[in-house]
Amino acid sequence: MSRALFSRRSLLGFGLSLGLLAALPAQAETELRIGYQKSSTLISLLKSQGSLEKSLASQGLKVSWHEFASGQPLLEALNVGNIDLSADVADTVPVFAQAAGAQLTYFARETPSPAAQAIIVQDGSTLHSLADLKGKKVAVTKAAGAHYLLIAALAKANLTFSDIQPAYLTPADGRAAFENGKVDAWVIWEPFLSAAQHQLPTRTLADSKGLASYQRYYLTSTRFAKEHPQVLQTVYAELAKAGEWLRTHPVEGANILGPLWGNLDPAIVQQANSRRSYQVRPVLPSGLGEQQKIADAFLAEGLLPKRVNANDVAVWQPEAENAQ
Numbered sequence: 001m002s003r004a005l006f007s008r009r010s011l012l013g014f015g016l017s018l019g020l021l022a023a024l025p026a027q028a029e030t031e032l033r034i035g036y037q038k039s040s041t042l043i044s045l046l047k048s049q050g051s052l053e054k055s056l057a058s059q060g061l062k063v064s065w066h067e068f069a070s071g072q073p074l075l076e077a078l079n080v081g082n083i084d085l086s087a088d089v090a091d092t093v094p095v096f097a098q099a100a101g102a103q104l105t106y107f108a109r110e111t112p113s114p115a116a117q118a119i120i121v122q123d124g125s126t127l128h129s130l131a132d133l134k135g136k137k138v139a140v141t142k143a144a145g146a147h148y149l150l151i152a153a154l155a156k157a158n159l160t161f162s163d164i165q166p167a168y169l170t171p172a173d174g175r176a177a178f179e180n181g182k183v184d185a186w187v188i189w190e191p192f193l194s195a196a197q198h199q200l201p202t203r204t205l206a207d208s209k210g211l212a213s214y215q216r217y218y219l220t221s222t223r224f225a226k227e228h229p230q231v232l233q234t235v236y237a238e239l240a241k242a243g244e245w246l247r248t249h250p251v252e253g254a255n256i257l258g259p260l261w262g263n264l265d266p267a268i269v270q271q272a273n274s275r276r277s278y279q280v281r282p283v284l285p286s287g288l289g290e291q292q293k294i295a296d297a298f299l300a301e302g303l304l305p306k307r308v309n310a311n312d313v314a315v316w317q318p319e320a321e322n323a324q
Contacts (some may be wrong), residue, residue, distance in 0.1 A: 030061055035068055037067070037070065042088070055238055075102065078221055085232075086219045091213070091290065103222040107236060114212065116276050119150065141188075152208075237318075250270050
């Protein structure tokens, strides 16, 4: 019997029922449906400032926004045609979508941000090294970038996933379990990481530096990429501008994003953003090497049902003058 934690059926489901997906509005020819998460920083900026709507209005398009709890259901919604574009998801998420046979296309990425996720423990914890995780209960979100960080960190300590007790929790549930001492460690990303570090007595066992690049990818359906390249060109250009604006306006950006992230203190938002690159770049087939490492690592741990070829995926390229 396969050890795969994610069966083909569960991968195709991505944790969200088709009934819920069907509740999303049907596509209209004049509507661009964008899926995002609360932590989708650049998309959240575009949404709040209205700049993307203004750019797409000349193409006769309106924008509708659809929030998802995590990257897995977001890409499932994209795969079944209930949204057109996905805001940034962690590098691990497309790997699971590939394993499920999703017909998705990369159209942009954010360059590596290894400081934007980490393994943390309570400040008074007896855990002081990665090796100390053996036998401990560790909270992590399934298929998130943090999931790969945990695998890589365990490997560095000559441990495997079977050496720990994983607790698969959403960021909100992981925070509660960590704060209440129900888990020994928590693997989490920004802005949840900075929020915990500011609001709780924590200590960092390791971040992703030297373990995982932690890139975030923007995706669309392969059909949409073929039929609407000019729309992707516009979205790509606006994302790049938003990233540049945020890097040069950290205070203003924090004041906009704080209320969108549960009224987080601007100081927390600034710290979280300082750990993300927000450099939007094209996705190159030659640059998917880490995606292959991620896929192979999950397969080796029995977390994928089959081998994934990271290069067996469509990649859209922006026009040269807009590609940085």
